[in-house]
Amino acid sequence: MPSNTGDDRSIPLAVWVVVALHVGLGACRKAPSDEPLSAPPTSYGPRSPGDGVVARVGRVAVFQSDVKRQAEATGASPREALDVLVTLEALAARAEARGLANDEPARLAMKQVMAQLYLQREFETGIGPSDIPRPVLQEVYGRMKDGFVHSRLVRVAMLDLYAFERQGPEQRSRARVWAQELTEELSRRSAHSPEAWRSLTQEPLWSERHLKLGVTWQTDDQPYSKTVGEAVQKLTAPGEMTPVIEDAAGFHVALYLGERSARHTPFEEAEDELRRSILGPWRQRHFMETTDELGRQARVVVTPDPLVKTSLR
Numbered sequence: 001m002p003s004n005t006g007d008d009r010s011i012p013l014a015v016w017v018v019v020a021l022h023v024g025l026g027a028c029r030k031a032p033s034d035e036p037l038s039a040p041p042t043s044y045g046p047r048s049p050g051d052g053v054v055a056r057v058g059r060v061a062v063f064q065s066d067v068k069r070q071a072e073a074t075g076a077s078p079r080e081a082l083d084v085l086v087t088l089e090a091l092a093a094r095a096e097a098r099g100l101a102n103d104e105p106a107r108l109a110m111k112q113v114m115a116q117l118y119l120q121r122e123f124e125t126g127i128g129p130s131d132i133p134r135p136v137l138q139e140v141y142g143r144m145k146d147g148f149v150h151s152r153l154v155r156v157a158m159l160d161l162y163a164f165e166r167q168g169p170e171q172r173s174r175a176r177v178w179a180q181e182l183t184e185e186l187s188r189r190s191a192h193s194p195e196a197w198r199s200l201t202q203e204p205l206w207s208e209r210h211l212k213l214g215v216t217w218q219t220d221d222q223p224y225s226k227t228v229g230e231a232v233q234k235l236t237a238p239g240e241m242t243p244v245i246e247d248a249a250g251f252h253v254a255l256y257l258g259e260r261s262a263r264h265t266p267f268e269e270a271e272d273e274l275r276r277s278i279l280g281p282w283r284q285r286h287f288m289e290t291t292d293e294l295g296r297q298a299r300v301v302v303t304p305d306p307l308v309k310t311s312l313r
Helices: 013-025 064-074 078-097 104-124 134-143 169-188 194-202 204-208 226-232 267-297 304-309
Strands: 053-057 060-063 153-162 212-218 245-247 250-260
Touching: 053 064, 053 078, 060 064, 060 078, 064 078, 134 267, 153 169, 153 194, 169 250, 194 204, 194 212, 194 250, 212 226, 212 250, 226 245, 226 250
Parallel strands: none
Antiparallel strands: 053 060, 153 212, 153 250, 245 250
Protein backbone atom coordinates (compact mmCIF):
# COMPACT_ATOMS: atom_id res chain seq x y z
CA MET A 1 0.00 0.00 0.00
CA PRO A 2 1.22 3.55 -0.58
CA SER A 3 2.77 5.68 2.05
CA ASN A 4 0.05 8.01 3.39
CA THR A 5 1.99 11.00 4.62
CA GLY A 6 1.80 14.71 3.88
CA ASP A 7 4.94 15.62 5.85
CA ASP A 8 8.37 14.91 4.39
CA ARG A 9 9.81 14.73 7.92
CA SER A 10 7.99 11.42 8.47
CA ILE A 11 9.88 9.76 5.58
CA PRO A 12 13.17 8.19 6.78
CA LEU A 13 16.34 9.74 5.40
CA ALA A 14 17.31 6.51 3.66
CA VAL A 15 14.11 6.61 1.60
CA TRP A 16 14.81 10.16 0.48
CA VAL A 17 18.35 9.18 -0.55
CA VAL A 18 17.00 6.33 -2.67
CA VAL A 19 14.30 8.55 -4.16
CA ALA A 20 16.82 11.26 -5.03
CA LEU A 21 19.13 8.75 -6.68
CA HIS A 22 16.28 7.10 -8.55
CA VAL A 23 14.97 10.38 -9.90
CA GLY A 24 18.38 11.87 -10.60
CA LEU A 25 19.78 8.87 -12.45
CA GLY A 26 16.76 8.17 -14.68
CA ALA A 27 18.06 8.39 -18.25
CA CYS A 28 14.93 9.90 -19.73
CA ARG A 29 14.03 12.13 -16.74
CA LYS A 30 14.84 15.70 -15.87
CA ALA A 31 16.92 16.52 -12.81
CA PRO A 32 14.65 17.08 -9.79
CA SER A 33 14.04 20.48 -8.26
CA ASP A 34 16.31 21.71 -5.46
CA GLU A 35 13.19 22.11 -3.31
CA PRO A 36 12.76 19.50 -0.52
CA LEU A 37 10.81 16.46 -1.60
CA SER A 38 7.29 16.10 -0.26
CA ALA A 39 5.05 13.08 -0.51
CA PRO A 40 1.33 13.81 -0.21
CA PRO A 41 -0.85 10.69 0.11
CA THR A 42 -1.78 9.09 -3.21
CA SER A 43 -5.42 8.42 -4.01
CA TYR A 44 -7.36 5.22 -4.45
CA GLY A 45 -10.08 6.88 -6.45
CA PRO A 46 -10.62 10.12 -8.35
CA ARG A 47 -11.28 13.17 -6.18
CA SER A 48 -13.43 14.94 -8.72
CA PRO A 49 -15.01 14.23 -12.09
CA GLY A 50 -12.32 14.10 -14.75
CA ASP A 51 -9.52 13.32 -12.28
CA GLY A 52 -7.80 10.83 -14.56
CA VAL A 53 -5.24 8.15 -13.84
CA VAL A 54 -1.73 9.32 -14.77
CA ALA A 55 0.14 6.15 -13.86
CA ARG A 56 -0.24 2.81 -12.10
CA VAL A 57 2.28 1.19 -9.79
CA GLY A 58 1.08 -2.35 -9.43
CA ARG A 59 -2.47 -2.08 -8.13
CA VAL A 60 -2.10 1.54 -7.03
CA ALA A 61 -3.32 4.35 -9.28
CA VAL A 62 -1.72 7.80 -9.29
CA PHE A 63 -4.22 10.49 -10.25
CA GLN A 64 -3.85 13.93 -11.80
CA SER A 65 -4.75 15.57 -8.49
CA ASP A 66 -1.91 13.71 -6.76
CA VAL A 67 0.63 14.95 -9.30
CA LYS A 68 -0.70 18.49 -9.12
CA ARG A 69 -0.53 18.57 -5.33
CA GLN A 70 3.02 17.17 -5.32
CA ALA A 71 4.15 19.69 -7.95
CA GLU A 72 2.62 22.62 -6.07
CA ALA A 73 4.16 21.49 -2.79
CA THR A 74 7.70 21.27 -4.18
CA GLY A 75 7.79 23.66 -7.13
CA ALA A 76 8.65 20.74 -9.39
CA SER A 77 7.35 20.09 -12.90
CA PRO A 78 4.47 17.61 -13.31
CA ARG A 79 6.89 14.99 -14.67
CA GLU A 80 9.26 15.43 -11.73
CA ALA A 81 6.35 15.19 -9.32
CA LEU A 82 5.14 12.01 -10.99
CA ASP A 83 8.63 10.51 -10.77
CA VAL A 84 8.69 11.02 -7.02
CA LEU A 85 5.22 9.55 -6.50
CA VAL A 86 5.95 6.50 -8.65
CA THR A 87 9.23 5.89 -6.85
CA LEU A 88 7.64 6.15 -3.43
CA GLU A 89 4.86 3.76 -4.40
CA ALA A 90 7.39 1.27 -5.76
CA LEU A 91 9.46 1.46 -2.58
CA ALA A 92 6.37 1.17 -0.39
CA ALA A 93 5.22 -1.91 -2.31
CA ARG A 94 8.63 -3.56 -1.89
CA ALA A 95 8.66 -2.70 1.81
CA GLU A 96 5.18 -4.16 2.27
CA ALA A 97 6.18 -7.34 0.44
CA ARG A 98 9.01 -7.79 2.93
CA GLY A 99 6.69 -7.39 5.89
CA LEU A 100 7.91 -3.96 6.92
CA ALA A 101 4.33 -2.69 7.26
CA ASN A 102 4.19 -4.59 10.56
CA ASP A 103 7.56 -3.32 11.70
CA GLU A 104 7.34 -1.33 14.94
CA PRO A 105 8.90 1.91 13.55
CA ALA A 106 6.53 1.76 10.56
CA ARG A 107 3.48 1.31 12.80
CA LEU A 108 4.61 4.15 15.04
CA ALA A 109 5.21 6.39 12.01
CA MET A 110 1.73 5.59 10.68
CA LYS A 111 0.16 6.46 14.03
CA GLN A 112 2.04 9.76 14.02
CA VAL A 113 0.86 10.54 10.50
CA MET A 114 -2.76 9.69 11.33
CA ALA A 115 -2.61 11.81 14.47
CA GLN A 116 -1.19 14.73 12.48
CA LEU A 117 -3.85 14.40 9.79
CA TYR A 118 -6.55 14.26 12.45
CA LEU A 119 -5.26 17.44 14.07
CA GLN A 120 -5.00 19.24 10.74
CA ARG A 121 -8.51 18.33 9.64
CA GLU A 122 -10.23 18.70 13.00
CA PHE A 123 -8.51 21.79 14.37
CA GLU A 124 -6.61 23.63 11.62
CA THR A 125 -9.05 23.43 8.73
CA GLY A 126 -12.11 21.84 10.30
CA ILE A 127 -12.78 24.53 12.90
CA GLY A 128 -13.57 28.12 11.98
CA PRO A 129 -14.96 31.25 13.63
CA SER A 130 -18.56 30.05 13.21
CA ASP A 131 -17.84 27.01 15.43
CA ILE A 132 -17.23 29.09 18.55
CA PRO A 133 -20.31 28.70 20.81
CA ARG A 134 -22.23 31.90 21.46
CA PRO A 135 -22.01 31.58 25.27
CA VAL A 136 -18.21 31.63 24.95
CA LEU A 137 -18.41 34.87 22.95
CA GLN A 138 -20.76 36.41 25.50
CA GLU A 139 -18.35 35.53 28.30
CA VAL A 140 -15.42 37.11 26.44
CA TYR A 141 -17.48 40.19 25.59
CA GLY A 142 -18.28 40.61 29.28
CA ARG A 143 -14.60 40.52 30.20
CA MET A 144 -13.63 42.85 27.33
CA LYS A 145 -16.62 45.17 27.48
CA ASP A 146 -14.47 48.20 28.24
CA GLY A 147 -12.96 47.73 24.78
CA PHE A 148 -16.37 47.89 23.09
CA VAL A 149 -18.14 50.46 25.25
CA HIS A 150 -16.09 53.46 26.29
CA SER A 151 -15.85 57.23 26.12
CA ARG A 152 -13.06 58.97 24.20
CA LEU A 153 -9.73 57.32 24.99
CA VAL A 154 -6.56 59.38 25.00
CA ARG A 155 -3.23 57.59 24.90
CA VAL A 156 -0.72 59.44 27.05
CA ALA A 157 2.76 59.15 28.47
CA MET A 158 2.53 60.10 32.14
CA LEU A 159 5.23 61.34 34.51
CA ASP A 160 4.31 60.69 38.14
CA LEU A 161 5.64 61.95 41.45
CA TYR A 162 3.60 60.01 43.96
CA ALA A 163 2.60 61.48 47.33
CA PHE A 164 -0.11 59.33 48.85
CA GLU A 165 -1.92 60.41 51.98
CA ARG A 166 -0.35 57.55 53.96
CA GLN A 167 3.09 59.02 53.21
CA GLY A 168 2.24 62.10 55.23
CA PRO A 169 2.15 65.87 54.56
CA GLU A 170 5.93 66.22 54.41
CA GLN A 171 6.17 63.93 51.39
CA ARG A 172 3.44 65.88 49.64
CA SER A 173 5.23 69.15 50.31
CA ARG A 174 8.47 67.76 48.90
CA ALA A 175 6.66 66.32 45.87
CA ARG A 176 4.99 69.68 45.21
CA VAL A 177 8.39 71.39 45.07
CA TRP A 178 9.75 68.64 42.83
CA ALA A 179 6.76 68.96 40.54
CA GLN A 180 7.50 72.65 40.05
CA GLU A 181 11.13 71.82 39.27
CA LEU A 182 9.93 69.13 36.86
CA THR A 183 7.86 71.71 35.00
CA GLU A 184 10.91 73.93 34.65
CA GLU A 185 13.04 70.99 33.51
CA LEU A 186 10.52 70.00 30.84
CA SER A 187 10.30 73.57 29.56
CA ARG A 188 14.07 73.55 28.96
CA ARG A 189 13.92 70.41 26.84
CA SER A 190 12.91 70.38 23.20
CA ALA A 191 12.32 66.63 22.83
CA HIS A 192 9.18 65.21 24.36
CA SER A 193 8.41 61.54 23.78
CA PRO A 194 8.09 58.40 25.90
CA GLU A 195 11.72 57.59 25.13
CA ALA A 196 12.96 61.06 26.09
CA TRP A 197 10.90 61.00 29.27
CA ARG A 198 12.19 57.54 30.15
CA SER A 199 15.73 58.87 29.92
CA LEU A 200 14.74 61.70 32.24
CA THR A 201 13.47 59.27 34.90
CA GLN A 202 16.83 57.48 34.77
CA GLU A 203 18.87 60.59 35.52
CA PRO A 204 20.29 60.41 39.08
CA LEU A 205 18.33 63.40 40.45
CA TRP A 206 14.95 62.20 39.22
CA SER A 207 15.68 58.57 39.94
CA GLU A 208 16.35 59.50 43.59
CA ARG A 209 13.03 61.34 43.64
CA HIS A 210 11.28 58.23 42.27
CA LEU A 211 9.93 59.93 39.15
CA LYS A 212 7.94 57.28 37.29
CA LEU A 213 6.89 56.97 33.65
CA GLY A 214 3.83 55.14 32.37
CA VAL A 215 1.97 54.90 29.06
CA THR A 216 -1.77 54.29 29.16
CA TRP A 217 -5.20 54.92 27.66
CA GLN A 218 -7.00 57.45 29.83
CA THR A 219 -10.78 57.84 29.99
CA ASP A 220 -12.67 60.47 31.94
CA ASP A 221 -11.75 58.75 35.19
CA GLN A 222 -9.71 55.60 34.47
CA PRO A 223 -7.06 54.45 35.21
CA TYR A 224 -6.04 57.78 36.74
CA SER A 225 -8.45 59.88 38.76
CA LYS A 226 -11.20 62.09 37.38
CA THR A 227 -9.02 65.13 38.08
CA VAL A 228 -6.34 63.72 35.77
CA GLY A 229 -8.92 62.54 33.25
CA GLU A 230 -10.47 65.99 32.86
CA ALA A 231 -7.07 67.53 32.10
CA VAL A 232 -6.10 64.75 29.68
CA GLN A 233 -9.37 65.03 27.75
CA LYS A 234 -8.39 68.59 26.79
CA LEU A 235 -5.36 67.33 24.83
CA THR A 236 -5.99 67.00 21.10
CA ALA A 237 -2.67 66.92 19.23
CA PRO A 238 0.63 65.02 19.39
CA GLY A 239 3.20 66.77 21.57
CA GLU A 240 0.66 68.61 23.72
CA MET A 241 1.29 68.40 27.45
CA THR A 242 -0.81 69.14 30.49
CA PRO A 243 0.47 71.37 33.25
CA VAL A 244 1.22 69.61 36.53
CA ILE A 245 -1.94 67.93 37.80
CA GLU A 246 -2.34 67.34 41.53
CA ASP A 247 -4.70 64.70 42.92
CA ALA A 248 -4.85 62.37 45.91
CA ALA A 249 -2.12 60.14 44.46
CA GLY A 250 0.42 62.90 43.83
CA PHE A 251 1.54 65.02 40.88
CA HIS A 252 1.33 64.15 37.19
CA VAL A 253 2.24 65.52 33.75
CA ALA A 254 0.64 63.94 30.65
CA LEU A 255 1.91 63.94 27.04
CA TYR A 256 -0.60 63.30 24.21
CA LEU A 257 0.28 60.32 21.98
CA GLY A 258 -3.00 59.48 20.24
CA GLU A 259 -6.66 58.74 20.77
CA ARG A 260 -9.63 56.53 20.01
CA SER A 261 -13.11 57.87 19.52
CA ALA A 262 -15.89 56.93 21.88
CA ARG A 263 -17.40 53.53 21.11
CA HIS A 264 -20.72 51.96 22.04
CA THR A 265 -20.83 48.54 20.37
CA PRO A 266 -23.40 46.06 21.72
CA PHE A 267 -22.66 42.34 21.77
CA GLU A 268 -24.70 41.62 18.64
CA GLU A 269 -22.57 44.03 16.59
CA ALA A 270 -19.30 42.86 18.14
CA GLU A 271 -19.95 39.14 17.62
CA ASP A 272 -18.13 38.75 14.29
CA GLU A 273 -15.13 40.74 15.51
CA LEU A 274 -14.98 38.58 18.63
CA ARG A 275 -15.10 35.38 16.60
CA ARG A 276 -12.13 36.47 14.51
CA SER A 277 -10.08 37.75 17.42
CA ILE A 278 -10.42 34.74 19.75
CA LEU A 279 -10.36 31.93 17.17
CA GLY A 280 -6.71 31.01 17.80
CA PRO A 281 -6.88 30.87 21.62
CA TRP A 282 -10.29 29.17 21.55
CA ARG A 283 -9.07 26.55 19.08
CA GLN A 284 -6.15 25.76 21.39
CA ARG A 285 -8.46 25.45 24.39
CA HIS A 286 -10.84 23.26 22.38
CA PHE A 287 -7.89 21.05 21.40
CA MET A 288 -6.89 20.58 25.05
CA GLU A 289 -10.46 19.78 26.06
CA THR A 290 -10.81 17.31 23.19
CA THR A 291 -7.57 15.50 23.99
CA ASP A 292 -8.56 15.29 27.67
CA GLU A 293 -11.91 13.81 26.67
CA LEU A 294 -10.23 11.33 24.32
CA GLY A 295 -8.00 10.27 27.19
CA ARG A 296 -11.03 9.65 29.41
CA GLN A 297 -12.81 7.71 26.68
CA ALA A 298 -9.72 5.59 26.08
CA ARG A 299 -9.61 4.65 29.78
CA VAL A 300 -5.88 5.21 30.04
CA VAL A 301 -4.32 3.25 32.92
CA VAL A 302 -0.72 3.96 33.92
CA THR A 303 1.21 1.24 35.76
CA PRO A 304 3.61 3.15 38.04
CA ASP A 305 6.28 0.52 38.81
CA PRO A 306 7.47 -0.19 35.25
CA LEU A 307 7.35 3.54 34.49
CA VAL A 308 9.61 4.33 37.44
CA LYS A 309 12.04 1.62 36.41
CA THR A 310 12.23 2.91 32.83
CA SER A 311 15.56 4.60 32.12
CA LEU A 312 15.09 7.91 30.31
CA ARG A 313 18.80 8.41 29.69
